[in-house]
Amino acid sequence: MEHGITIVDVARQAKVSVTTVSRIINNVSYPVAAKTRERVLKVIEELQYTPNKAAQGVRKNASDIIGLIVRDISDSYFGEIAKGVTNEASKLGCLSFVCNTGRNPHDELKYHDLLWQHRVKGIILTGGGLDQVDYRQKLLQQLDRHRKYGLRIVTLAPQGVAMPYVMINDFEAGRIVTQYLIDHGHKKIGFIGGPQKVFTSIERYSGYQNAMQDASFDCGTEYTASSDFSQTGGYEACLRLLQQVSDCTAICCANDNIAVGAMSAIRKMGLKTPKDISIISIGDISEAKYMHPPLTTLRIPHYEMGKMAVDYIVNGEDNIKITMDATIIERQSVRNL
Amino acid sequence: MEHGITIVDVARQAKVSVTTVSRIINNVSYPVAAKTRERVLKVIEELQYTPNKAAQGVRKNASDIIGLIVRDISDSYFGEIAKGVTNEASKLGCLSFVCNTGRNPHDELKYHDLLWQHRVKGIILTGGGLDQVDYRQKLLQQLDRHRKYGLRIVTLAPQGVAMPYVMINDFEAGRIVTQYLIDHGHKKIGFIGGPQKVFTSIERYSGYQNAMQDASFDCGTEYTASSDFSQTGGYEACLRLLQQVSDCTAICCANDNIAVGAMSAIRKMGLKTPKDISIISIGDISEAKYMHPPLTTLRIPHYEMGKMAVDYIVNGEDNIKITMDATIIERQSVRNL
DNA sequence: GACAGCACAGAAAAGGTTTTCTATAATAAG
C-alpha cells in the first residue's frame, strides 16, 4: 500500500516548513502570518491532504477512538445504544470500534487488550464479563491498568463495581412495572428475568419482589423463570413459567425481547395478550410500538445513554454517576382487571 | 496520558536490541536463538507489553481496521451484518469502525475521509449515498482515491457501480416472493417498496413487476406504495396503499421492517393477517419468527454476507463478485386462497 | 585451509507527525 500525500509534500509545495503546516492544521495558538496560512491552506486543498491519524497518534499518544463493548450488536437494545454512541462520537470527531462479545468473557478480554493497543480514548461497557466470577478479577485488573494511563471507562450497566456510569435504576424499574400491573388489578403476576448472575437481572427481579411483597402478593419461585434476554430465551422461559403456574393474569418481563418471545409463547398455548395474560416489560425498543398487541413497557433512553457516555469520555468531568429517568409507555398489552 | 510500556523497555530489561524484540513479536522469518526468544517472551509477559498499534501503523503503513458504513445500526438488518463483520474481523485480528450515516450523504463523505485518515484496511458499504445524485460523483471520486492506495472497498448493496460485492440478486428476490404469493392463489397483490431511488428498491420492485406481468396480473401504480425501509414507513405506506386500492388479498413488502409496519396498519384498519391480507417480505430478521403471525419471508444471509465481506478485505482475491442464495422461510403470514 | 554461507544480533534509518529549541526581523519601550 503506497503512502498518500504527507505533510512534507504540503510543506514543500507551499514552500514552508512542516512545522508551519502542522501549526496550521492543528490551529494552535502560535502566530502564523495570514498570508502564509492562506497559501498553505490552498495547497492542502489542492493536494487533498489529510493528516495520518496513526502518526498523530504516535506523536500525541492519544487517539480519537472510542471502544464500545456489547454482547450482541444485532439486538435492538444494543443497536440503539450503538447508534447514540456512534452519532455522538462522530459529532465530536471520533470514530468507534464496536466489539461484539457474544457473552464470551475470553473474547471480551481480548477486545480490551486490542482497544488498549490502539490507545483508545475510552471504553463503554454495556454489561458483560464482570458478572462471570472467574473473569471478573482479570477484567478489573485490566481496567485498572488502562485507567492508570488515562483511558476512560464508563459503564451503562454497573455490576457492583465502582466506576463511572450512566444507567437507570434497575431496582426501581422492576418495581415500577410490577406496581403498574398491581395498580391495574393484577394479583397473580409472573416474572421472566434475564441470566441469574447478571446484575441488571438481579436488580430488576428484586424490584419485582419488593413491589409484590409490599402488596402482600405471592412471588414464590414458581412465579419466576429466567432466560437470557433474547426472544428465543423469553419464548422458552414463558412456556416453562406457564407450566409451573396456571393462574397468572400478568407477566412482567425483564426486557422487551423476553416480552416478544413470551407473547409468542402465550399464543402458542392458545391464549391471548392481554385478554388472558397481560404483558409488561422494560426497554421500549423501536419495534415495541408495532407489536401485536403494542407493548406497554418502561422506556429506557438507550440512545441518550450512549450519547452521554461518549460525552463523558470526550469532555466530561473526572467521574460521573448519572441515573436516567425511565417512564412507562402505555400501550395495549396490559388489561385492566 | 502517560505512555505505557514500550518495546524499548522490553529490550532493556531483556538485554537485547529492540530489533530482536520486534522480530520476536512479529515472528518474522529471521533466525533468533531459542534462548533469546524465551527470555524476551518472559519479559514481555512480565511487563505485560503489547505493541502500540499507532506506531505499527505508521511504520507499516497499514492497519488492522475495517470500516463498516451503515444507514442505521439500530436496524436489525444492519445489526446482523454488523455482527457478522465484527465477529469475523475479531477472528482475523481486526477491529471495526462502525459508521452510522442516517442516510445523510454529507456525513457519509465525512466518514470516508476519517476512515482514510486512519488508513483502514478496507471499507464495507451497505448501500448509502451512492444513490443520491449530487453526492454520487464526489463519493466515487473519493473511493477511487482510496482504492489507488490499496484500500479495499466492497459493497453489500451494489448501486450500479462496478466494484467488488457480496449481495443477493434483488430482482430475483422480488420475483420469488411475488411468485410465491401467485402460487398460493393470489391475484391482487400490492407492493410496498423502499425509497424510490435506491437500487435495492428498484430491483425488488422490478422483480415484483416481472412476476406479475408474467402472470398477466395487474400491477399498476395504484398497487404500489413506497416507504423508507422502516417500520414507521411501512405502517404509513400500507395505510396509503389500502386507501388506493381495496381489493388486495396480499402485499409483498420489500423488507421485514416494512412488513412489521404493514401488519400493524392492517390491524389498525380492522383487518387480519393472513385471513384478509397475506404478507410476505424479504430479509428474515431475527424477530420475524416471533411476530404475529410469524412472518413468511425470503431469508437473506446477512451475517454471512458481513463475514464474507471481511474475508475479502483481509485475505481475498483482488476482486470478488459473489451472489448469495436466498430461500423462502415459510411461516404463517401467507394464506392459501 | 580458504571461502562461502548461515545463524544470530545490534545500529541506524525510516515512517508521518508534533513539539521543543533556536533564529531572525520587526516593533515597542526606555
Next chain:
DNA sequence: CTTATTATAGAAAACCTTTTCTGTGCTGTC
C-alpha cells in the same frame, strides 16, 4: 539609540515501531 519584546518561521528532536544495513562468529565444503 539601545534594549526588550513579539511576530514569524524553520531545524531538529521526539514518539514507537519496523526494516534495512552492517557485523561477528560458526559450520561446512572443496
